[in-house]
Amino acid sequence: MIKLNNINKTYFGAQPLHVLKGINLDVAEGELVSIMGASGSGKSTLLNILGILDNYDEGEYYLAGKLVKNLSENQAAEFRNKLIGFIFQSFNLIPFKTALENVALPLFYQGVNRKKRNMMAMEYLERFGLKDWADHYPNELSGGQKQRVSIARALVTSPKIILADEPTGALDSKTSAEVMQILREVNATGITMVIVTHERGIANLTRKIVHLKDGIIESIEENDPDKMDFTKEIK
Amino acid sequence: MFNRDFWSEIFMALKRNKLRTILTGFAISWGIFMLIVLLSAGNGLKNGVTGNFADRIKNTYTIWSSSTELPYKGHKAGRFIMLNNKDIQLLESLYQVEEVSPVLSKGGTLIFGEKSRNVSMEGVKPIFKNIEGVKVIEGRFINENDMRNKLKVVVIDKNTNEELLRTSEETSMMGKTVYINGLSFTVIGVSKGMAFGEMGQCYAPYSTIRAIYNVNEYYQLTFTTKGLDTKEDNEVFSKELRKKIAMLHEFSPDDNRGVWIDSQMVNSLETMRIFNTINIFIWVIGIAMLISGVVGVSNIMRITVKERTNEIGIRKALGAKPRSILLSIVMESLVITTIFGYIGMICGIGLMEIVNSIMESSGAGTNSEMGMSVFVNPTVDISIVVMATLVLIISGVAAGFAPAWNSVKVKPIEAMNYR
Numbered sequence: 199m200i201k202l203n204n205i206n207k208t209y210f211g212a213q214p215l216h217v218l219k220g221i222n223l224d225v226a227e228g229e230l231v232s233i234m235g236a237s238g239s240g241k242s243t244l245l246n247i248l249g250i251l252d253n254y255d256e257g258e259y260y261l262a263g264k265l266v267k268n269l270s271e272n273q274a275a276e277f278r279n280k281l282i283g284f285i286f287q288s289f290n291l292i293p294f295k296t297a298l299e300n301v302a303l304p305l306f307y308q309g310v311n312r313k314k315r316n317m318m319a320m321e322y323l324e325r326f327g328l329k330d331w332a333d334h335y336p337n338e339l340s341g342g343q344k345q346r347v348s349i350a351r352a353l354v355t356s357p358k359i360i361l362a363d364e365p366t367g368a369l370d371s372k373t374s375a376e377v378m379q380i381l382r383e384v385n386a387t388g389i390t391m392v393i394v395t396h397e398r399g400i401a402n403l404t405r406k407i408v409h410l411k412d413g414i415i416e417s418i419e420e421n422d423p424d425k426m427d428f429t430k431e432i433k
Numbered sequence: 434m435f436n437r438d439f440w441s442e443i444f445m446a447l448k449r450n451k452l453r454t455i456l457t458g459f460a461i462s463w464g465i466f467m468l469i470v471l472l473s474a475g476n477g478l479k480n481g482v483t484g485n486f487a488d489r490i491k492n493t494y495t496i497w498s499s500s501t502e503l504p505y506k507g508h509k510a511g512r513f514i515m516l517n518n519k520d521i522q523l524l525e526s527l528y529q530v531e532e533v534s535p536v537l538s539k540g541g542t543l544i545f546g547e548k549s550r551n552v553s554m555e556g557v558k559p560i561f562k563n564i565e566g567v568k569v570i571e572g573r574f575i576n577e578n579d580m581r582n583k584l585k586v587v588v589i590d591k592n593t594n595e596e597l598l599r600t601s602e603e604t605s606m607m608g609k610t611v612y613i614n615g616l617s618f619t620v621i622g623v624s625k626g627m628a629f630g631e632m633g634q635c636y637a638p639y640s641t642i643r644a645i646y647n648v649n650e651y652y653q654l655t656f657t658t659k660g661l662d663t664k665e666d667n668e669v670f671s672k673e674l675r676k677k678i679a680m681l682h683e684f685s686p687d688d689n690r691g692v693w694i695d696s697q698m699v700n701s702l703e704t705m706r707i708f709n710t711i712n713i714f715i716w717v718i719g720i721a722m723l724i725s726g727v728v729g730v731s732n733i734m735r736i737t738v739k740e741r742t743n744e745i746g747i748r749k750a751l752g753a754k755p756r757s758i759l760l761s762i763v764m765e766s767l768v769i770t771t772i773f774g775y776i777g778m779i780c781g782i783g784l785m786e787i788v789n790s791i792m793e794s795s796g797a798g799t800n801s802e803m804g805m806s807v808f809v810n811p812t813v814d815i816s817i818v819v820m821a822t823l824v825l826i827i828s829g830v831a832a833g834f835a836p837a838w839n840s841v842k843v844k845p846i847e848a849m850n851y852r
Contacts, residue, residue: 246846249750251750251844251845251846251849252844252846253844271755272754272755272756275749275752275753275755276754278749278750278752279751280752284750284751286849290746290747290849292744292748294445294449303751304751306438307748307751307752307753307757308752312438351751
């Protein structure tokens with residue numbers, strides 16, 4: 199599903215910063231992968247490149263068999279819309295739209311009509327137990343509810359891959375466990391998932407842990423989450 | 434693209450920032466409103482003043498008799514120069530002069546039934562109507578037939594007409610016989626006329642008055658010219674004419690008085706020059722107002738885009754194409770400018786139409802005593818207004834386009850992390 203060949207990325211500021219120094223990584227379809235690393239290790243940059251939210255300088259990135267390089271804005275938008283679902287630490291919900299409208303937004307950019315859009319969005323909200331909150335605005339929701347709305351938003355277009363950037367970073371441990379449970383269930387339906395985290399407890403719930411340090415992959419650790427009792431050891 | 438969702442997004446954005454929308458809109462409405470009021474007022478003034486000359490032909494002169502200011506060849510200063518037949522002969526000998534129409538003035542009393550009124554009777558030729566711009570509001574002016582047959586017909590002024598008809602059973606003076614200094618005249622027309630207070634002013638055929646009174650002296654000579662098209666031509670001609678008349682009446686050629694020589698062409702050119710200046714002035718103010726409106730719109734657009742950077746980033750991450758974001762921002766400013774520009778336009782035109790109708794019904798702006806108008810039809814050409822509104826809309830959008838474009842160009846991740 200994801201194939202990275204020697205990805206390099208440098209930020210050219212006052213002091214050029216070489217954040218990714220040749221990343222090689224394969225993620226198969228249906229895998230649940232976490233990327234771990236200290237702050238500054240380049241894990242967020244890597245995720246942004248995977249999400250086509252940022253570009254890279256060198257190497258090749260294949261997503262679902264297609265080379266993602268030098269895409270036009272329109273092509274990138276289409277890739278993001280059709281193939282990728284995003285989950286952010288700060289949720290990134292649009293504050294003046296209701297939960298339902300937020301979930302329906304990616305479908306709006308696919309040109310789905312309003313009725314069908316709202317129906318599909320409602321379906322996903324229902325799946326995450328948010329049916330009664332559909333007409334509420336994000337500031338009326340708890341952190342866990344917000345993250346569930348954003349998971350619904352990420353899934354509504356039936357993407358090939360979910361990219362989660364510190365999905366539990368703003369949540370307490372109980373809510374984190376719930377969110378991780380949801381993500382694992384989503385993965386179980388066959389959707390590839392990449393989670394960036396700095397918490398070992400979160401990484402332990404994934405099958406493959408990629409350790410990133412100073413812009414290179416230090417090690418890739420195979421893991422069996424079923425051995426873990428995630429409700430107790432999450433943090 | 435432009436479906437219900439698209440528009441509801443835009444109106445939601447405008448509603449979300451009600452105060453900002455209204456303030457921006459007010460600046461635009463006010464700019465357009467003031468532009469219309471200014472242009473209309475300028476037009477009203479122009480219509481009013483030029484309306485006084487509208488019926489006049491331009492290539493005309495009037496010479497008035499007057500007193501000298503300088504002593505000359507043994508004559509003392511302050512001598513009154515009366516125009517006479519020699520002046521007419523002089524004028525007729527000049528190749529620039531087309532037709533001379535002397536004005537024979539005779540004071541007298543007009544009597545109709547029980548009523549009497551002091552009048553000044555002017556014996557004039559038919560061309561006088563065009564030279565002085567006499568407005569006939571009922572009946573007709575003197576014609577060639579009256580002249581040839583020396584008919585005893587008279588055109589009375591509006592005030593005299595009203596005075597004679599007051600408490601009378603008659604509704605019109607047309608065809609009625611009046612007595613002026615004991616002679617019977619038939620009324621053929623009513624002029625808007627220049628009546629001063631209690632003194633009426635009547636016009637009779639020149640030939641008739643001349644035959645009755647055998648006058649050979651004139652207070653006023655009018656004539657039309659040919660081939661004098663520019664201000665310079667007319668100034669040269671006036672100067673030479675003044676010299677010749679000065680020689681005839683033995684007053685100093687350097688005397689600025691003695692006679693008044695008045696060129697309608699020069700007056701009208703002067704008037705036009707003044708109005709052109711006023712017009713330029715109004716446009717400068719109007720354009721300055723438009724610019725301030727445009728600056729307001731572009732400023733608001735910049736703030737809007739800045740505030741929305743985050744949201745734009747999220748939308749891009751979810752798959753919004755640059756075009757849809759650009760379009761929604763540009764359309765937002767287009768909607769504001771169009772709606773509020775239209776409101777300003779309607780208010781401005783509405784106000785001026787109300788002013789216009791009030792003025793028309795009350796007769797304000799025209800001085801009926803003098804038969805002169807100062808302020809008439811203060812409205813503005815609709816195409817100019819529409820154009821101004823369009824300029825405002827286009828420049829507002831263009832100004833909003835740059836920040837919108839920049840925000841579209843920003844990488845989604847940068848936009849999302851923008852605080």
